[in-house]
Amino acid sequence: MNNPDVFQQPHHEVVIVGLGPTGATLANILAGYGLDVLVLEREESVYPLPRAVHFDDEAMRVFQSIGLAEGIGRDARVNVGTKFVDRDQKLLLDWPRPQETGPLGWYPSYRFHQPDLEAELNRGIAACKTVTLHRGASVTAVTDLGKVVEVNYSHDGAEHMVTADYVIGTDGAKSVVRAAMDCEWEDLGFQERWLVIDVQLNRPRPDLGDFTIQTCDRDRPTTYVRCPREWRRWEISLWPEEEAADVTTEEFIWPRLRPAITPDEGRIARKAVYSFESKLASRWREGRLMIAGDAAHLMPPFLGQGMCTGIRDVANLAWKLAAILRWDAPDSLLDSYECERREHTRIYIETAVRVGEMMNSAQTTDELIHAVQPDGSAKMSSIEKGLGGALGLSNDMMRGKRACQPRLVSGELLGDVMENKFAIICSEQFATSLESMSRKYSKVFWSDSDKALSDLLFKNEASSIVIRPDFYILASLKANAATEEQIEFFQFLSEFFGNFQGVVKNSTPV
Ligand SMILES: Cc1cc2nc3c(=O)[nH]c(=O)nc-3n(C[C@H](O)[C@H](O)[C@H](O)COP(=O)(O)OP(=O)(O)OC[C@H]3O[C@@H](n4cnc5c(N)ncnc54)[C@H](O)[C@@H]3O)c2cc1C
Known part of the structure; x- marks a missing residue:
């Protein structure tokens, strides 16, 4: 010391x-x-x-x-999605965002x-x-x-x-x-400078549209974003030789925002050059x-x-x-x-x-985009990966996955009644054993008393699911689990909820 x-x-x-x-x-x-x-x-x-x-x-x-x-x-608005277009505004790829609340209980994008x-x-x-x-x-x-x-x-x-x-x-x-x-x-290899411009509109411009437009253009990729209220964002990729002092001038910016918008229609509230990196x-x-x-x-x-x-x-x-x-x-x-x-x-x-x-390439890359159609009908979807090396039993296929958030019969979302604790959702069959090992930091919910919870178990072919306070799954027990699997599940939870002993011993990276 x-x-x-x-x-x-x-x-x-x-x-x-x-x-x-x-x-x-x-x-x-x-x-x-x-x-x-x-x-x-x-x-x-x-x-x-x-x-x-x-x-x-x-x-x-x-x-x-x-x-x-x-x-x-x-204060936020539900996002309708992003369209990737080429420099002629031809649709390359669509990333629509649902306009209904999703499995997590909220709209997927704001x-x-x-x-x-x-x-x-x-x-x-x-x-x-x-x-x-x-x-x-x-x-x-x-x-x-x-x-x-x-x-x-x-x-x-x-x-x-x-x-x-x-x-x-x-x-x-x-x-x-x-x-x-x-x-x-x-360093994961990406480094580019982009000019970010926030404009406050003087009057409504519904014709600018609600979609985010990503213009894929080898020469000058750009992004347009429909933000809440009168706020609109443009992001413009910069060439290596372009200096921040030059590109943050009105002379540089306005010609690049035309014909979408002209100086009498909005005020440039902010212009800044950012270095986009991947680290x-x-x-x-x-x-x-x-x-x-x-x-x-x-x-x-x-x-x-x-x-x-x-x-x-x-x-x-x-x-x-x-x-x-x-x-x-x-x-x-x-x-x-x-x-x-x-x-x-x-x-x-x-x-x-x-x-x-x-x-940057005006061409779509694979993996992310399942099958790009020349007519622009290809759709992109959001990432829904579970945690790497999550706490839990290595043979539990649900550990580390994002938990759904059902709306209960009471009308509340599950998170509203979790009180920042673990939620143990189980059928009546296991309720007594799980209640006996739960402590002040977990709450047991009987699926039999709430259809939303029994549906959750049914959909996941599980008889019990333990959700962590950060809404990822700690552990699950399959509906048709063999006796050894049941013993292993209860042993793990007993150690976990017994002052978290054995937690690290039992968790192995995926
Ligand atoms: C143009 C642009 C667009 C973006 N768009 C999105 C988007 O749409 N969605 C999204 O999820 N992310 C987006 N991001 C990324 C997002 O802005 C950042 O990831 C986020 O702001 C990081 O938040 P942070 O709290 O970790 O760090 P910061 O926002 O950088 O906050 C760090 C804080 O620490 C303080 N600080 C620093 N050093 C000290 C010190 N020594 N002592 C005391 N205080 C200190 C700073 O003053 C600051 O307030 C965007 C980023 C950029 C540049």
């Missing part, structure tokens, strides 16, 4: 470095478990302009779990204005009694001392130090926390330090999944921190964080890169 005074410093269970969407979501979830959290954010106020413009049903389900879905949904979302997340934080937020606090160093982490930051012209049981770096691409870990970027941190956890969101991964925005991935990271991390700090789980439970999240994230990055390559 390099500082004997360390235990006299203010101490928090968790320090979150960075209050972007990832850190703000994490703070809200941890507050739901009553954890003592300090958030340190360098900026004095929320960044007033959007970066992300899309989130998905998984993100919305997480917002639901922190009680913010209604406010966030009110368009939103990022400052609205961050305002809601901050409203949530302000209502949390156990979360302290210091704005204008720039973290300069984090040091894992073994028993605690020391965090140094400057605030109001003075240097401060606090300690924490765990420090989570949600401090973006240039993360200080990542720098303190023995960690490198794995994955080699380690996501080292001792008491962890990273999430852009601190752990970067991807080009063609799928609109960078922020969504960060939200999945913290949903995964939060219940594990709560399990350790509140439910006596062993610290080794956190080893599953990187194991479950890293390879899952790789799939999103690689897919986003392939879409980027498609936009």
Whole structure:
């Protein structure tokens, strides 16, 4: 220990470095478990302009779990989808997004204005009694001392130090926390500069359409996005020789937005050059330090999944921190964080890169697009992968898959009654045994008393399904399971819910 005074410093269970969407979501979830959290954010106020413009049903389900879905949904709009066209506007590939709520209980895709979302997340934080937020606090160093982490930051012209049981770096691409870990970027090969332009329309322009249009053009791929209210986004790929100072001028921009829109129809609210990269941190956890969101991964925005991935990271991390700090789980439970999240994230990055390559080549690539029809009737579908190396029994085919969220006979969604706990859904046959092993951190739901739950089991040919607080499946028992399989399932759950003993022993990577 390099500082004997360390235990006299203010101490928090968790320090979150960075209050972007990832850190703000994490703070809200941890507050739901009553954890003592300090958030340190360098900026004095929320960044007033959007970066992300899309989130998905998984993100919305997480917002639901922190009680913010209604406010966030009110400001967002359901996305109709994306059309990939060539430079002559001929349809190459269609990615329609359903206009009905899906198996996760929400619409699969939303368009939103990022400052609205961050305002809601901050409203949530302000209502949390156990979360302290210091704005204008720039973290300069984090040091894992073994028993605690020391965090140094400057605030109001003075240097401060606090300690924490765990420090989570949600401090973006240039993360200080990542720098303190023995960690490198794995470069997945995509690097392009794009000009991002946000326009505020002066008057409605319904003729611009509601679809996102990705123009695939070897010379100059571009994207048009229909955002909420009067907001519209254009993204334009840049050539290597084009300088930021030149392309952010009105002289460069307006000719490229015509004929869609002219200067008297809208105001350029923001123009910025971004470097779109594809990177994955080699380690996501080292001792008491962890990273999430852009601190752990970067991807080009063609799928609109960078922020969504960060939200999945913290949903995964939060219940594990709560399990350790509140439910006596062993610290080794956190080893599953990187194991479950890293390879899952790789799939999103690689897919986003392939879409980027498609936009650059004006040709469709395979895998992602099942069969491209010359008439543009090919359809793209969303990624629905389970977690890599998920906790659970290796022979359980449902472990690590995303759980559906049925609407119960009461009219509530399952997540509304889970209270951030595990949901054990089982038929009456197993209810007594499962109830006896469930603890304060799980709730047993009898499928016999609710048709939505019995349908869920029936559809999955299961007699029991255990859903984690982050809405992935921990364990399942087949409807026709042999006696040995039943014994193995009950033994696993008994160890898991018996203070999480045996958790790591039983989990093997897929
Ligand atoms: C043009 C563009 C379009 C995009 N579109 C989408 C989309 O449609 N959908 C989607 O899901 N994603 C999208 N993304 C990606 C998305 O914006 C990011 O993945 C997301 O904002 C990352 O959030 P974060 O909270 O992890 O990091 P950030 O938003 O970068 O937040 C990090 C925070 O940490 C703070 N910080 C940094 N260092 C320190 C320090 N030392 N001390 C204290 N505080 C610190 C920063 O001030 C900042 O507030 C897009 C990105 C771009 C560039």
